[in-house]
Amino acid sequence: xxxxxxxxxxxxxxxxASLELGCNYSYGGTVNLxxxxxxxxxxxxxxxxxxxxxxxxxxxxxxxxxxxxxxxSFNLRKxxxxxxxxxxxxxxxxxxxxxxxxxxxxxxxxxxxx
Amino acid sequence: DAGITQSPRHKVTETGTPVTLRCHQxxxxxxxxWYRQDPGHGLRLIHYSYGVKDTDKGEVSDGYSVSRSKTxxxxxxxxxxxSSQTSVYFCAISAGTGHNSPLHFGNGTRLTVT
Numbered sequence: 001x002x003x004x005x006x007x008x009x010x011x012x013x014x015x016x017a018s019l020e021l022g023c024n025y026s027y028g029g030t031v032n033l034x035x036x037x038x039x040x041x042x043x044x045x046x047x048x049x050x051x052x053x054x055x056x057x058x059x060x061x062x063x064x065x066x067x068x069x070x071x072x073s074f075n076l077r078k079x080x081x082x083x084x085x086x087x088x089x090x091x092x093x094x095x096x097x098x099x100x101x102x103x104x105x106x107x108x109x110x111x112x113x114x
Numbered sequence: 115d116a117g118i119t120q121s122p123r124h125k126v127t128e129t130g131t132p133v134t135l136r137c138h139q140x141x142x143x144x145x146x147x148w149y150r151q152d153p154g155h156g157l158r159l160i161h162y163s164y165g166v167k168d169t170d171k172g173e174v175s176d177g178y179s180v181s182r183s184k185t186x187x188x189x190x191x192x193x194x195x196x197s198s199q200t201s202v203y204f205c206a207i208s209a210g211t212g213h214n215s216p217l218h219f220g221n222g223t224r225l226t227v228t
Contacts, residue, residue: 004156034216043204043219044157090156100145100211101172104156 002027002095006105013081014113021076021108023065023091032094033074034102035065039087047089050074061085083114117141118220120205126226133192135223137205139185146188147206147217148172148180157204163188195227 005024013019025031035047048059055067065076074091088109092102117140127133137146145164149157149172159172161180169180177199179191192199202224206217 006156043221044217045219046216049216092157094211100208100215100217101147101159101162102157102217103173104149104158106154106156 002093002103004091004093004103004105006089006091006108008108009106010109010111012111012113015083016080017112019076019078019081019085019110021089021091021110023074023076023105025072025074025091025093025103027072027093027095029095033065033067034092034094035059035063035074035076036090036092036104037087038090038107044090047076081110081112083112086110086112118205118207118218120203120220120223122223123221124224126228127195128228129196130194133195133225135190135203135205135225137188137190137207137220139188139207141207141209141218142185143207143209144185145208145210145215146182147208148178148188148190149204149206150174150201151204151222152201160190160203192225195225197227199225200227201225 003026007022033050036044038044050057050067058064088107090107091105119138121136147162148160151157158174163169163182181189202222204222205220208215
């Protein structure tokens with residue numbers, strides 16, 4: 001069965017530190033990849049997405065992610081985090097892209113200390 | 115934000131009682147989804163709909179049923195609620211399945227089964 005792994009469950013950073021959150025998926029075919037963010041008490045919002053083309057994808061709020069097909073990875077990065085980035089981050093995969101039935105990772109809780 | 119309204123926002127119910135959660139959208143999107151969010155599991159797809167009266171199961175559909183009699187409404191029913199169904203339930207919508215059709219999420223319903 002397809003799965004998505006987020007190995008960092010809880011990350012604590014100081015403001016201005018760089019961020020990289022890992023995401024690996026298990027599916028050998030064409031995939032669509034997403035990162036969603038959930039701020040405390042809110043619903044999920046789309047940060048960025050990859051469907052095809054340039055494997056380096058830029059999203060909102062200074063986030064970017066790189067699709068490395070050979071490693072089945074789609075890691076999220078931000079060069080300098082802010083306190084307002086405190087949230088839970090979910091990687092998601094749409095294997096085959098047929099119906100938008102996303103498979104989510106278990107999430108990474110990011111706490112940024114001022 | 116996409117026009118998605120979930121009701122109720124919070125509900126406490128007893129084991130064995132039926133519960134219906136409602137998702138209402140004003141975007142006229144074709145696809146609607148019900149996910150549950152649990153600590154350590156991320157979001158898991160319960161059921162989804164690809165049109166009026168067209169629904170299909172997700173990965174955790176046991177104990178749940180859905181109905182979609184109108185484009186704008188997607189109902190999730192727990193026929194006989196159990197404590198394992200205590201969770202936060204998110205409805206999502208998308209216009210299609212391509213790269214221009216990401217999922218948009220509602221604000222969630224927090225259900226507690228005692």
